Amino acid sequence: MIYLLKHSLHRNRHRERFGLLDELLHNQTLTREQLLGKQQKDLSAIIDHAFNNTPYYHEKYAPALGNGANEHAVSRLPILHKDEVIQHRDEMLARDLDRRTLRTGNTGGSTGKPVSFYYDNHKSELMRAGMCRSYMWSGWKPGQKILNFWGARQDLKGGSSFSKKVNDYIAAEKTIGAYEYTDTQLHDWAGYIRSYKPVLLQGYATILAELARYIIENRIRMPETVLGVFSTAEVLYGWQRELMERAFGCKVFNQYGSREIPNIACECRHGNQHVFTDMVYLESLSFNNEDRLVITSLTNRVMPFIRYDIGDSGRLKEGGCACGSPFPMMEMGLCRSNDIIRTGSGKSVYPSYFIHLLDGLTGIKQYQFIQDETDKITLNLVSSSRLSSGILSALDGKIRTEVDENMVLEVNYVDEIKRTVSGKHRFVIRNTA
Numbered sequence: 144m145i146y147l148l149k150h151s152l153h154r155n156r157h158r159e160r161f162g163l164l165d166e167l168l169h170n171q172t173l174t175r176e177q178l179l180g181k182q183q184k185d186l187s188a189i190i191d192h193a194f195n196n197t198p199y200y201h202e203k204y205a206p207a208l209g210n211g212a213n214e215h216a217v218s219r220l221p222i223l224h225k226d227e228v229i230q231h232r233d234e235m236l237a238r239d240l241d242r243r244t245l246r247t248g249n250t251g252g253s254t255g256k257p258v259s260f261y262y263d264n265h266k267s268e269l270m271r272a273g274m275c276r277s278y279m280w281s282g283w284k285p286g287q288k289i290l291n292f293w294g295a296r297q298d299l300k301g302g303s304s305f306s307k308k309v310n311d312y313i314a315a316e317k318t319i320g321a322y323e324y325t326d327t328q329l330h331d332w333a334g335y336i337r338s339y340k341p342v343l344l345q346g347y348a349t350i351l352a353e354l355a356r357y358i359i360e361n362r363i364r365m366p367e368t369v370l371g372v373f374s375t376a377e378v379l380y381g382w383q384r385e386l387m388e389r390a391f392g393c394k395v396f397n398q399y400g401s402r403e404i405p406n407i408a409c410e411c412r413h414g415n416q417h418v419f420t421d422m423v424y425l426e427s428l429s430f431n432n433e434d435r436l437v438i439t440s441l442t443n444r445v446m447p448f449i450r451y452d453i454g455d456s457g458r459l460k461e462g463g464c465a466c467g468s469p470f471p472m473m474e475m476g477l478c479r480s481n482d483i484i485r486t487g488s489g490k491s492v493y494p495s496y497f498i499h500l501l502d503g504l505t506g507i508k509q510y511q512f513i514q515d516e517t518d519k520i521t522l523n524l525v526s527s528s529r530l531s532s533g534i535l536s537a538l539d540g541k542i543r544t545e546v547d548e549n550m551v552l553e554v555n556y557v558d559e560i561k562r563t564v565s566g567k568h569r570f571v572i573r574n575t576a
């Protein structure tokens with residue numbers, strides 16, 4: 144049980160994180176009623192804090208809250224949009240902070256607008272603790288190995304210092320920079336999983352699905368140590384989940400969170416997404432025929448995010464789950480708002496339609512549909528061969544009959560498809576209003 148020894152070394156190094164994890168684990172032993180009561184208290188406290196300690200919220204909430212009114216009707220408070228965070232970042236900071244302890248982070252810009260924000264060490268330790276709690280739903284225990292596939296440019300084989308190796312060993316966590324990849328790299332990564340024998344795999348859905356496809360096609364045996372695959376940051380499609388579950392022989396857990404508000408929800412063994420009500424307050428509001436998720440971080444006192452329109456859609460679900468978790472359930476919308484194609488006649492077409500358009504075609508390595516003009520869809524393809532004229536006219540005809548009769552399809556053959564700033568891949572992008 145060498146992992147127990149490693150874990151106690153790791154725990155000593157990160158006392159705050161594991162203290163927070165203990166609290167979070169305690170919270171999931173509460174009843175739903177107790178959790179919701181705690182959530183209401185935390186919500187009032189964070190609104191009070193933001194109103195009294197940040198110039199931005201003080202001004203924004205003055206009409207609703209008056210001069211420090213205590214009756215907080217959250218539904219009366221205005222929504223916080225990304226543009227406001229971009230414009231008023233510094234005014235959202237709480238007063239009396241030692242600015243030297245702050246760092247800045249950036250979101251991926253999945254809606255085309257990267258948001259920069261401040262955070263401190265406490266927030267990052269709480270984020271890690273929250274992630275550990277989610278991992279534990281798979282059967283993983285603190286101290287067991289995790290292998291991450293992230294978008295950072297970092298070379299797996301590159302030399303690393305002795306102290307970094309010792310740290311990695313104690314943390315039992317490795318990160319592979321999976322910003323771009325070739326078949327050779329997929330081959331190396333599969334080999335690395337076999338030798339490293341992680342208990343968890345974590346990364347972007349597109350990367351893990353590509354790796355899974357390679358593993359299945361080449362009949363590579365994966366170690367039985369893997370208990371769970373955590374998919375994060377991108378929309379997880381059903382076909383990606385199937386590939387991963389086949390390749391790695393374990394359950395895939397869909398995590399929901401962002402860099403500015405981590406740990407919003409996570410999927411349990413029974414396939415339901417549970418909302419972490421001890422970390423966030425989640426609302427689903429209907430605008431433009433869409434259930435938009437509006438999220439409040441209950442823990443971020445450095446730069447509060449309250450009623451934040453995060454750019455995703457989804458809704459809360461009633462009832463309880465067979466897994467026994469007291470956390471309420473939610474359902475994610477299958478896409479981000481600007482992944483939906485909107486036609487001239489006012490029709491909305493969901494990304495899965497376009498994703499399935501290419502079903503059965505061989506030789507396609509990567510693709511992306513982009514709507515830059517109302518009546519034009521551009522398909523960028525990374526492919527070993529060009530599509531035949533028969534296939535092209537079939538695709539064109541299908542789009543004209545099923546999407547819009549004026550819609551023109553243009554195909555570009557490209558060498559690579561650029562990921563967003565954070566390394567995310569998007570299959571469908573709408574750049575029109």
Ligand SMILES: [Zn+2]
Nearest residue numbers: 411415464466
């Ligand atoms: Zn559940």
